[in-house]
Amino acid sequence: RPRVVIIGAGIVGCALADELTARGLHDVTVLEQGPLFATGGSSSHAPGLVFATNPSKTMTEFAKYTVAKYSRLDLDGRWCFRAVGGLEAATTPQRWDDLKRKLGLARSWGVRAELVGPDECARMWPLLDSDRVLGGLYTPDDGLAKAVRAGEAQARAATARGAAFLDHHTVVGVERDGGRVRGVVTDRGAFPADVVVSAAGFWGPAIGRMAGVAVPLLPLAHQYAFTAPVEGVENPPEIEARRPLLRHQDRDLYFREHGDRIGIGSYAHRPMPVHLADVAEPAAEASEDMPSKLEFTPADFDPSWRDSVELLPALAGSTIEEGFNGVFSFTPDGMPLLGESRALRGFWLAEAVWVTHSAGAARAVAEWIAEGRPSTDVHECDVHRFEDAQLSPAYVADRGKQSFVEVYDVVHPAQPIEGPRPLRTSPFYQRERDLGAFFLEGGGWERPHWYTANAPLVRPEDEGAVRDPWAARYHSPLVCAEARATREGVALYDMTPLKRLEVSGPGALAFLQRMTTNQLDRKPGGVAYTLLLDPGGGVRSDLTVARLDEDFFQVAVSSSLDVEWLCAHLPADGSAVLRETTAGTCCIGVWGPLARDLVQPLSGDDLSHEGFGFFKARRVHIGHVPVLALRVSYVGELGWELYTGADMGLRLWDTLWEAGRGLGAVAAGRGAFNSLRLEKGYRLAGTDMTTEHDPYEAGLGFAVRLDKGDFIGREAVAAAAEREPRRRLSCLTLDDPERTAMGREPVLVDGAPAGYVTSAAYSTTLGRTVAYAWLPAEAGLPGTAVEVEYFGEPLAATVAAEPLFDPQMARIRR
Ligand code: FAD
Numbered sequence: 001r002p003r004v005v006i007i008g009a010g011i012v013g014c015a016l017a018d019e020l021t022a023r024g025l026h027d028v029t030v031l032e033q034g035p036l037f038a039t040g041g042s043s044s045h046a047p048g049l050v051f052a053t054n055p056s057k058t059m060t061e062f063a064k065y066t067v068a069k070y071s072r073l074d075l076d077g078r079w080c081f082r083a084v085g086g087l088e089a090a091t092t093p094q095r096w097d098d099l100k101r102k103l104g105l106a107r108s109w110g111v112r113a114e115l116v117g118p119d120e121c122a123r124m125w126p127l128l129d130s131d132r133v134l135g136g137l138y139t140p141d142d143g144l145a146k147a148v149r150a151g152e153a154q155a156r157a158a159t160a161r162g163a164a165f166l167d168h169h170t171v172v173g174v175e176r177d178g179g180r181v182r183g184v185v186t187d188r189g190a191f192p193a194d195v196v197v198s199a200a201g202f203w204g205p206a207i208g209r210m211a212g213v214a215v216p217l218l219p220l221a222h223q224y225a226f227t228a229p230v231e232g233v234e235n236p237p238e239i240e241a242r243r244p245l246l247r248h249q250d251r252d253l254y255f256r257e258h259g260d261r262i263g264i265g266s267y268a269h270r271p272m273p274v275h276l277a278d279v280a281e282p283a284a285e286a287s288e289d290m291p292s293k294l295e296f297t298p299a300d301f302d303p304s305w306r307d308s309v310e311l312l313p314a315l316a317g318s319t320i321e322e323g324f325n326g327v328f329s330f331t332p333d334g335m336p337l338l339g340e341s342r343a344l345r346g347f348w349l350a351e352a353v354w355v356t357h358s359a360g361a362a363r364a365v366a367e368w369i370a371e372g373r374p375s376t377d378v379h380e381c382d383v384h385r386f387e388d389a390q391l392s393p394a395y396v397a398d399r400g401k402q403s404f405v406e407v408y409d410v411v412h413p414a415q416p417i418e419g420p421r422p423l424r425t426s427p428f429y430q431r432e433r434d435l436g437a438f439f440l441e442g443g444g445w446e447r448p449h450w451y452t453a454n455a456p457l458v459r460p461e462d463e464g465a466v467r468d469p470w471a472a473r474y475h476s477p478l479v480c481a482e483a484r485a486t487r488e489g490v491a492l493y494d495m496t497p498l499k500r501l502e503v504s505g506p507g508a509l510a511f512l513q514r515m516t517t518n519q520l521d522r523k524p525g526g527v528a529y530t531l532l533l534d535p536g537g538g539v540r541s542d543l544t545v546a547r548l549d550e551d552f553f554q555v556a557v558s559s560s561l562d563v564e565w566l567c568a569h570l571p572a573d574g575s576a577v578l579r580e581t582t583a584g585t586c587c588i589g590v591w592g593p594l595a596r597d598l599v600q601p602l603s604g605d606d607l608s609h610e611g612f613g614f615f616k617a618r619r620v621h622i623g624h625v626p627v628l629a630l631r632v633s634y635v636g637e638l639g640w641e642l643y644t645g646a647d648m649g650l651r652l653w654d655t656l657w658e659a660g661r662g663l664g665a666v667a668a669g670r671g672a673f674n675s676l677r678l679e680k681g682y683r684l685a686g687t688d689m690t691t692e693h694d695p696y697e698a699g700l701g702f703a704v705r706l707d708k709g710d711f712i713g714r715e716a717v718a719a720a721a722e723r724e725p726r727r728r729l730s731c732l733t734l735d736d737p738e739r740t741a742m743g744r745e746p747v748l749v750d751g752a753p754a755g756y757v758t759s760a761a762y763s764t765t766l767g768r769t770v771a772y773a774w775l776p777a778e779a780g781l782p783g784t785a786v787e788v789e790y791f792g793e794p795l796a797a798t799v800a801a802e803p804l805f806d807p808q809m810a811r812i813r814r
Contacts, residue, residue: 002194002346004369005184006030007171007207010043011358012350013199014151017158017165019359019366026162029193030155031186033170034282037155040290041201042328043147043355047224047256047263049245050356051086051142053106053113055413055744056335057756060109061376062360069359070145073153078238080150085244086142087116087124090134091311092250097470098410099137100791106139107746107789108756113139115792124244127232127262127312144241144256147355154359168284171200174211174347181211181346195369197348202292202329204337204351206276213341214391217329217352218400219279221272221294222265223301225323229260230314249408251307262315266304267408271401272297274327296323328354332390332399334406338365339383342564349383373534377690384564389424389444413742414474416441426496427586427649431657435667440474443559445497448669450478457481457666464762465740465769470791479671480764486635486676487765490592491668492656495641496649499582501563503553507575512545512553514711515569517695517704524549527615527630531695531703532562537716538691539698540565542683546617546630554581554617554628554643558685569712586649590656591639593811594663599640602659607640614813623655624648633812635673636680636805675761678770681731681803687743688729688758688772697725697777699802728780729758731802734769734788739795741771741788748787748794749779757788765805771797 004025006013009032017028034040052063070081090096099115106113116138122130124138155165173185174196183192198207198215208215235242241257248254252268280291301323309315329352331337336353338361340346348369353361361381364374379385389395398420416439422429423444432439436452455478462480465471485491503512512520518530526547532540544556557563563580570576590599600607605620607629612618617630628643644652657665681699683689689698694717696704706718734741741760746753760771771788779786782801787794806812 001025001027003192004028004195004197005191005193006197006199007184008032008041008199008201008203009036009039009151009155009165010041010199010201011147011151011355012201012353012362014154014158015359015362016197016199016350016365017163018154019362020370021158021161021163023366023370025370028158028163029191030163030165031169031171031184031191032165032167034167034291035284035286036165036167037152038148038286040282040292042292042326043151044290045224045293045324045326046147046355047265048145048147048355049254049256050081050145051139051245051247052356053102053109053111053139055105056380057109058377058380059335059357060111062357062364064111065360065363066145066356066358067141067143070150073150075149075153078149079146080153081143081145082239082241083141083143084241085124086139086247087121087244088137088247088249089121089128089311090136090250091132091248093134094410095250096134097791099135101470102137103792104745104789107753108744111139112141113137125246127230127314129311129313132311138244142245144245145355171207171210174207176211176344179345181344195346195348197350197365199350201351202274202327203276204329204349211341211344211347213343213347215337215349215351216386216391216396217331217337218397219274219276219327220330220400220404221274221325221327222267222404223269223296223304223323224263224265224326225296225301225320226258227262227264227315227318228321230262230318232314233257233260233262235259247408248307248311251304251311252408253304253307255308255312261321262312264304264308266301267404268304268307269300271404272325273397273401279327292327294325294327296325298323330400330403332386332396332403334403336361336381337383338378338381339368342384342567373536373538373691377692379561379686379690382561384561385559387443387560395420412470412473414440422446426494427646428494428653431650431653432494432667437669438476440670443497447497448494448667449474449671450476450482450669451667452478454478454481454485454666457485462764464764466738467740468791471740471742475671479669479675480762482666482668482672483675483764485666486592486637486668486672488593490590490594490598490639490660490663490665491672492653492660492665493589493591493668493673495587495589498587499557499559499563499580500585500643501555501557501566502579502581503555503576504551505574505576506551507571507573508551508553511569511571511576512555513709515566516543516545517711517713517717519705519708520545520547522547525616525618527617527632529703531700532565533695533711533713533717534691535713535716536691537694537713537720539685539689539693539695539700540691541685542700542703544630544632548617548628584646585643586646587641587643588652588656589634589639589641591633591635591637593638594665595637595639598656598660598663598665602655609814622652625652625655627652634682635676637811638814674759675763678759678761678772679763679765679803679805683729683772684759693729694720696720697727698729725777727755727774728777730773730775730780731800731804732771732773732786732788732797733766733800733804734771735796735798737768739790740769741790741795746789747773747775748789749775751787754779763804770804775799
């Protein structure tokens, strides 16, 4: 049983101590620089609003668990959570529409929610000017968490199981040796440990520096103010509030009752980054002067006060009595930082977590430490999700500030970050710009979504489905034109951002065999699609592994999480080594029925089906350019991925482009790519399936070879192979060709939510929208009629046999 030290007794540290000790890890010491339990950190003053619904399923699960757990807790008879309900008011048509979408998210993730009209809003909040409100989203199970109380209640439970909480112990150093954490040093002595978890909130980067671990979060101040007593607001002190939490996101505001006063939080002001060096020392006793509370700057709040009075006219008779600028953490993508550091084994982060998600995030980290895997998929929160390019202090600062600005914005799922851009570009970037590429951003890369140069190809039918303004954003008829050009001719896709590694050494095969599910022991030149499972048999990711030599593999992975996972499991004897090659190389996907007509004349190598079969890899030359060619296709057409060094990338592009002129070759973007992959049923790891799903229910059983020997997750997946799946990743088509969907919508079976859409796109080939969705097994059978609820409207859909396009693979294998 490891000795665990947790740094910080805020809500996260307390919840984690409880969750760890509940899992049998009793040797837990929580070190806190301030007093217990109003420590002076962010939790000490958090107004505790809990709104569970989030675009992320994971974050919603975290919040649901937090609500369920804190509802059961009390501290000496005083409540820790009260479900006063939540009301998000819309004052603009855009927000009203967004609330309909949010209702869909709530229904997808199993949160009770309903849309209510202006009168009902005013009934719930009589101070509200119902003429200003178009409607609201009411969530009865949302409510108020008392963070300090819930922290103390969990700490008591943890202490009863053996944990120790030590106040006034400031961690000043992290001891390490041989890449492992050995303990921490405090101003009152050393604490040896096998596992150290930094739950230090916005102090995280300071702890990170002690450990030599990058902690990409930015402390920012956020204003919270209290009015004087307001007429009509009366709540006994013990319950604090009766009316629902109220959000006025069109003005970046939220409200709650505090007895006879109203508390107002604002995200409307300028971002106010906080330097840790300027943060005060913790107080000796719990007090209102806290390191996390900075002086109120009234001028920043003035516009928010005017907006508050406009929404709640009764406030005109009141004033702001007091306020503060409270400090908490913002990350580049607004998500928490959870997980064990690769740079220092045994050193974990549990930071940038709101009170809302505290118990759920703590449970995930505790499961991860105690049992090797969290039961909830956490890839969006994993500390290793960032690319190196996203870890510079400048990036963390720029993006952290933007996360603050966007907290209450209506953010479209495809919306790219505003800056810093461009950050990473492929060697073809200038050519793509010349073709009028419309770029979206991912992992720091500029990724063409479509090219305006293809405008002459657009036909009237490429309008596809009728798009409302939401679905029309980040979409163009060019997407359909490029998809058709791929199916009918040949297209060049910039695949450079696809992450790739070289794995080599005498132990390389054994290593990759142990890490993944498919049989990789093929002759050199063989390529395999294979899965990375976690120990519980859940799908972490998928990989394409090309054996280039006996001891040399190229591995295409989905994200930096895969790199971290593979690195973490490299054999200790050095018999396999791994090197990421993404940055120094580039890749063009050449796909379409004319792909061979384009590539063969440029090469002296035999590129015929007989000479270069499907799922094979060869080193060939395209004109002057040495390339590694993989005969694979994510779009379901004949063709190759062509890899070369970044230095020759432009030459490769120009060579193909020149030769393609006579064939009508086009450049095509991610929009077409996504539509074509869905027609073929090619799943996207992290989007369509996660660690919460086994390969069989995800429709990926073909990539599992139980008879090949041991691999991570084998035992669990062998058990899964024996049972009937409870749910299935199912292919749907919308019945009405004029309608479309975007992903994350609830799927209704017999009128009730029974699953949710993972990916959706209009299919040019089929002339209707294709969606993949998780459904109960019995509903996931072809022919079943279901409904996809889009902005509150049920759209008829039918479960289809998949893949929808070219099930015989005739177009690829020729
Ligand atoms: P903290 O509570 O800050 O705990 C970290 C602890 O680590 C501190 O006690 C600190 O003293 C200790 N520590 C740091 N360094 C050391 C060291 N070297 N040695 C020992 N101990 C150390 N969230 C919601 O969900 N709902 C809300 O309504 C809400 N409103 C908010 C309003 C404001 C004004 C602010 C500022 C935040 C709000 N939040 C809200 C966010 C929420 O308060 C925080 O995300 C959450 O409290 C963070 O909890 P934590 O345990 O990670 O951090």
